[in-house]
Amino acid sequence: MSFHKTLFFIYLLISGIANSQSLKNNEQLDQQLYKLKDRLESAKAESNTQKIAKTYIDLGNFFKNIELYAEALKNYQAYLDIQKKQDSSSVYVYSALASIDLDLKKFNEAKKYSHISLKLSKTIGYEKGKAEANALLGSIAEKQSDYDNALKHQNISLAIFKKLNDSTGLATVNENIGSIYEDLEQYDLALSYFKKAHEFAKHSNSNLQINIINNLGDANRKTKNFEKALRYTEEALKLAQQTNNASQIESALKDLARTYARTGDFEKAYNYLNNQSIVNEKELKRNNTEMVSAMQVLYDVKEKEAEVKLLNKENQINKVRQYVILITTGAIILALIVGFIYWKKRRKHEKHILEYQQQLLQADLDKKTAAEEALKREIDIKVSSLTNYSLHIAHKNKMLSDVSKTLTKIQGRNNELVQKKLKHLVKDIEQDLNQNNEWTELMGYFGQIHPDFFKIIKKIALKKLSSSEMRLCMLLRLNLSSKEIADILHITPDSVRIARYRLRKKLPLDSNDDLQAYLLNL
Structure with a gap:
């Protein structure tokens, strides 16, 4: 089977899995949430504090898994409010709160709950x-x-897990330490810890195994051991496909694209990156569908709860009215007293109705927030597409440049007529390399994602920027390296450095400011 057919087969497989399982997963989520809500109501009716506390933890875990963190935090906090006994379950809840705040990058809150x-x-x-x-x-x-500090805490954790002989804990902590050394660019140490994690994770869940294997591939790629990097990443991709884990499939495809790009095989890099974008889009749609479905169920549940409470209040009002009619027949004074009591109850009831309406509005706002997150993810997909297009330009320019050099070398080996035709062919290829159609299209894509970038850069520039300097600004804003920019512009890396130096002189930068960081923050 050819390389392209293999990639096409992967795409069809993922599409089929995503479409067939999407409805099934949504139905399971709905059923799971309804069951948990029913269990909570039953526990409250029985006044069973332990059962209520356990259900709040399960609800918190449910919402955490589908990334509805606001609801997860609310349920975990509800557990802490009713469970006064300090035990291992309380430890778990505080750790879960810390984990959510870590995902939300609320580091001070995460640190507080961890302590x-x-x-x-x-x-x-x-x-x-x-x-x-x-x-x-x-x-x-x-x-x-x-x-x-990170290494200090991870090593303490590692020592405790060794004492407990907890293989999953040892795998997780070794992976964490490897990640720290990878950030410090100490790749040999990172690899040794990732290998230890791989050994301990053999009997752990598949997600942990796949993640560790992906890290092994990533570390080998960074040490330029591309053969091992490809082997590990392909193994991770295979495991992810076997477990239908779309997020891990996406991660493996992205790493394969990076590795092939580093080896200079831009065609495979482009194809893997393109397939990663397809998987990413499918995964985003699936996650959004799950989240919207859960939000809808949550909204329906809250709406029904509000309706039940409203009906109960209305029944209470009807009973009060009946008592008022009976009492007024007895004595006018007593009727006035009962009327006053009824008026106060009515006000309290209207206040409760207003609170229920506000709750419904809040649920609707949460749904809109989820929709905005979906739009943000679509923008991320467009950014990925723009990067793919840049790789395409680099690949085309390299190909045309190689053809031009080859034709130039064979000019002197043929008769005068052939030499003349070869010169024309070289000239035509060079003209094709200098065409600006691709730049027009690329700048059009860039303008859709960053509509005000060129206006801002022109406004803050100390001197007028040339068209080539504007292109350089755009490529730096895409977070491309000097080598990648050189390939795209068909110039040498030294020329890129000179161009960057001249561009710095035209922008309001201090000597210590980083040009690329400055453009990324505009």
């Missing part, structure tokens, strides 16, 4: 809780680039 989890684990002598809390603190420190 609470660690302190509580020490108090009750819960060793696994201490290990997990230290691992979280290490991950927070890594995100804040505090690598010494």
Whole structure:
């Protein structure tokens, strides 16, 4: 089977899995949420505090898994409000709160909950809780680039998991340490820890195994051991396909594209990157569908709860009215007193109705927020498409340049007529390389994603920028390296450095400012 056919088969396989499982997953989510809500109502009716607390944890886990973090936080907090006993479940909830805040990049909040989890684990002598809390603190420190502190906490966690002989914990922490050394560009150390993680993860869940294998491929790519990098990444892709894990398939395809790009095989790099974009789009649609479905179920549940409460209140009002009629027949004074009580109840009831309406409006706002997130992800897909197009230009220019050099070399080996025709052919190819059609189309794509970029750069420039300098600004804003820019512009890397130097002189930059960082922050 050819390379293109293999990629096409992967695309069809992923599309089929996504379409067939999407409805099934949504139905399962709906059923799961309804069951949890029913269990919570049943527990409340029985006044079973332990059952209520356990259900709040399960609801928090449900919403955390589908990334509805606001609802997850609300349910975890509800658990902490009713569960006064400090035990391993409380440790788990504080760690879950820290994990959510870490995902949301609220590092101070994440650190606060991690320390609470660690302190509580020490108090009750819960060793696994201490290990997990230290691992979280290490991950927070890594995100804040505090690598010494990150290694300190991860090594404490590693020692505890060794004592517990917890293979999954050892695999996770070794992977975390490998990630830290990878950030520090100490790739040999990173590889050694990733290998240890790989050994410990043999009996762990498939997601952890795939992630570790992907990291092994990534570290080998960064050390230019491309053969091993491709082998590990292809193994990760195979495992991800076997488990129908679309996010891991996307990650493996992206890493394969990067590796082939580093080896100079831009055609395979482009094809893998294109397939990664397709998988990414499918995964985004699936996630959005799941999230919208869950939001709809949540909205329906809240709406029904509000309707039930409203009906109960209306029944209460009807009973009050009946009592008022009976009492007024007895005495006018007593009727006035009862009327006053009824008026107060009516006001309280209207206040409750207003609160229920506000809850419904909040649920509608949450749905709109989810829709905005979906639009943001679509923009990310367009950015990926723009990068693909840049790679296409680089590939075309390299191909035309190679043909031009080859034709130039054979001019002197033929008769005068052939030499003349070859000169014309070389001239035509060079003209094709200098055509601006691709630039017009590329700048059109760029303008759709960053509509005000060129206006801003022209406004802040100290001197008028040439068209070639505007192109350089655009390519730097796309976060491309000097080598990649040189391939696209068909010039040498030294020429790119000179062009960057001249561009700096025309922009309001200090000597210590980074040009590319400045353009990325515009």
